[in-house]
Amino acid sequence: MSSTCLEETCYQFAASLATPASQFAYAHGIVRFAKDLSGVTPLPMSLLPWRADAEFVRETRETTPLYNTLYARVSEEREFLAETLGAARQVDPFVSRLFDCLPASLPEKPRFFINRNDCMPHGGGGEVIPKQVEMNLMAASLGAVSAKVNRMHRYLYADTEMAGRLWVNDAGDDLVQTFVDAWKIVGGPNAVILWIVDPLEPNIFDMRATESRLVVDHGLPLGRCSMDELGSEGTLQNGDLYFRGRKVVLAYFRIGYAPTHYTTPNCWKARELIEASSAVSVPSVMVQLANMKKLQHTLSDPATLRRFVPDAEATRLERTFVRFAGLEDEIEWKGQRGKARELAIAYPDDWVMKPHREGGANNFFADEMVAQLKKLSPEEGEAFILMEMIRQEPFRAIRLVNGQVEDGPCFTELGVFGIYLSTGSKAAPTVNREGGYLLRTKNVANKEGLVLGGFSFMDSVAPR
Ligand code: ADP
Ligand code: MG
Numbered sequence: 145m146s147s148t149c150l151e152e153t154c155y156q157f158a159a160s161l162a163t164p165a166s167q168f169a170y171a172h173g174i175v176r177f178a179k180d181l182s183g184v185t186p187l188p189m190s191l192l193p194w195r196a197d198a199e200f201v202r203e204t205r206e207t208t209p210l211y212n213t214l215y216a217r218v219s220e221e222r223e224f225l226a227e228t229l230g231a232a233r234q235v236d237p238f239v240s241r242l243f244d245c246l247p248a249s250l251p252e253k254p255r256f257f258i259n260r261n262d263c264m265p266h267g268g269g270g271e272v273i274p275k276q277v278e279m280n281l282m283a284a285s286l287g288a289v290s291a292k293v294n295r296m297h298r299y300l301y302a303d304t305e306m307a308g309r310l311w312v313n314d315a316g317d318d319l320v321q322t323f324v325d326a327w328k329i330v331g332g333p334n335a336v337i338l339w340i341v342d343p344l345e346p347n348i349f350d351m352r353a354t355e356s357r358l359v360v361d362h363g364l365p366l367g368r369c370s371m372d373e374l375g376s377e378g379t380l381q382n383g384d385l386y387f388r389g390r391k392v393v394l395a396y397f398r399i400g401y402a403p404t405h406y407t408t409p410n411c412w413k414a415r416e417l418i419e420a421s422s423a424v425s426v427p428s429v430m431v432q433l434a435n436m437k438k439l440q441h442t443l444s445d446p447a448t449l450r451r452f453v454p455d456a457e458a459t460r461l462e463r464t465f466v467r468f469a470g471l472e473d474e475i476e477w478k479g480q481r482g483k484a485r486e487l488a489i490a491y492p493d494d495w496v497m498k499p500h501r502e503g504g505a506n507n508f509f510a511d512e513m514v515a516q517l518k519k520l521s522p523e524e525g526e527a528f529i530l531m532e533m534i535r536q537e538p539f540r541a542i543r544l545v546n547g548q549v550e551d552g553p554c555f556t557e558l559g560v561f562g563i564y565l566s567t568g569s570k571a572a573p574t575v576n577r578e579g580g581y582l583l584r585t586k587n588v589a590n591k592e593g594l595v596l597g598g599f600s601f602m603d604s605v606a607p608r
Contacts, residue, residue: 149195149306149606158192158542159549161300165191166544168296173349174289176596184349187289188545188601190585193297193310194556195539197272198607200265201311204274204558207464208261208578210457211279212564216255217452218443219281219427219434220569222246228442229433231526232500238403239436239500245415245429251383252568254329256394256426258322259562260284260582263464264534264555275534276464277557277593281435282401282427282502286595286602287315287561289350290582293602311605315561315580320357322563323396325575327364329567330393330424337394338387339368340414342405347596351398365390371400375410378417385421392423401432401502436500441468441529466532471497471517471525485517488530495530496591504594538588543601556585556603557593581605 169175169186178185218224226233226243233240259281263274294313301307323337339355358364367387369377374395378387385392395418399405406412418425427435443449444465449458469475469484477487477494488495497508497516508516508528520528538553561579566572584593586600593600 149192155192155540155542155551157304159551161191162544162547162549164300165189165296166547168299172292172295173353174292174296174602175349177346177348179346181344185546186544187293187595188543188598189293189296190541190543190583190601190603191300191549192542193301193306193604193606194541194583194585196311196558196605196607197265200263200272200274201558201605201607203464204261204263204560205578207274207276207461208259208560208562209564209576210453210461211261211276212257212259212562212576213457213573214443214449214453214461215259215279215281215431215434216257216564216566216573218439219431222250222430225430225433225439229436229438229500232436232438234526235523236500236527239433241406241412242415242429242433245412245419247416247420250430251420251422253422254326254424254568255428255564255566255571256322256326256424257281257431257562257564258284258319258396258426258579259564260559261562262557262559264557265536266466266534267536274464274558275466276440277534278437278440279435279562280502280559281431283398284559284561285347285398286350286582287319287580288354289316289347290602291316291580294604297604306606309606309608311581311607313580313604315582316354316357318561318563318579319354320362322565322575322579323358323364323394324362325565326394326424327362329565329574331364332391332393334390335393336365336367336387336390337396338374338392339366340371340374340395340397340399341368342399343370345398371405371411371414372408373410375408375413375417378414380417380421383420383422385417385423392418392421394424394426396426435502437498437529437531438500441470441531444468466534468532469530471520471528471530472522484530485525489514489517494533496533497528497530499528504597504599505592507592509591541585541603543585543603545601550587553588554585555588556583557600558583558605 266275541554
């Protein structure tokens, strides 16, 4: 194969890998439950690694620790969060309820983040730069399974020139190492790390792979429970949280980012118990609030950004921003001045409307966005922001979806995991690094990017 692998023979070779790829997927647990939980099926995955622009990859990686620092600082600022989300809180019950989980005085404790910096390549032909879709500060998943997809690519392409170019993805090892490092800070006798999960999680295999490594290879005491179970059985004793007889030192959320996850009052009680206790929450409520899209918008203001990071870092981060606006903001777009809402209606392909919400499939694009923009009152509009659409050049991709080989034009999104650990609110981080990646590629017809939602497929990076 040639060094760029853009010839027909490369695409044919990729398509011929369907059988060994699906066998590898079953062998290594690159699978999910079928929707009716009747069996398992391989996750959608690429058969041809993405030939990435090297500069795009480098810049996405290098900005990840800078974003870790930025959000670590922002999430310390209770007043700033309250002020920035003040209007959203009035119209968005989820935002409001999260604020209500915060005790009057927050206990001092270590800070742990497992983030993911999601960027898309913007532009084409000449310069391709990363533009950040969002920073995920909560339940950033699919790391361990992405590393397996990467391993599959290294196996299937071992005899080709691609082997030397693939960016090795160790996101699974990185996640394990994060818990091992965190345990050194919070571990102790009778302590337990709790994974807070959805009892019906379709992505359970990814979790079990990491959990079992933590228990067997590193001897970490690990428990798993739902938010409801923790809320109903957890108790506070002298500022410590106890669950089923053990002291919870770390609560790692793989659920809790969407209002629908809070099925009982006990789910909220679980959040309140953790916030009031010595247990480290990954993420804490303050961090979750810092992850609202309104913050991304607010931090795109140069002076606001520079309150949190030095000028040189701010300038570098700003290169990864697209435009943001509140619906009622006066902005300039394509030479016209006006209300952002009206300009987004006039140029629907240039904007996406997003609620202050994590978890995918919440955004409004194109006609749907226009319909919403015409209907929302100014007050209701506070629950959303407008974000400029990132423009990338489509590329041809070959993938395996539900046992079928698909071939066609795609877009992609690189998420670099960011790990940040510090011993306290004022302490410098003991760890601030990247930790592997998730590459989600999708057909150009799909606006959203979820793998488990069936919109995108897992991929690997092969810089050109
Ligand atoms: P969520 O918190 O729900 O994951 P995101 O901001 O990541 O929300 O948006 C979901 C998906 O929508 C992204 O993965 C991406 O595919 C698409 N998307 C979001 N913002 C943009 C944008 N500005 N330009 C192009 N696509 C976008
Ligand atoms: Mg996202």
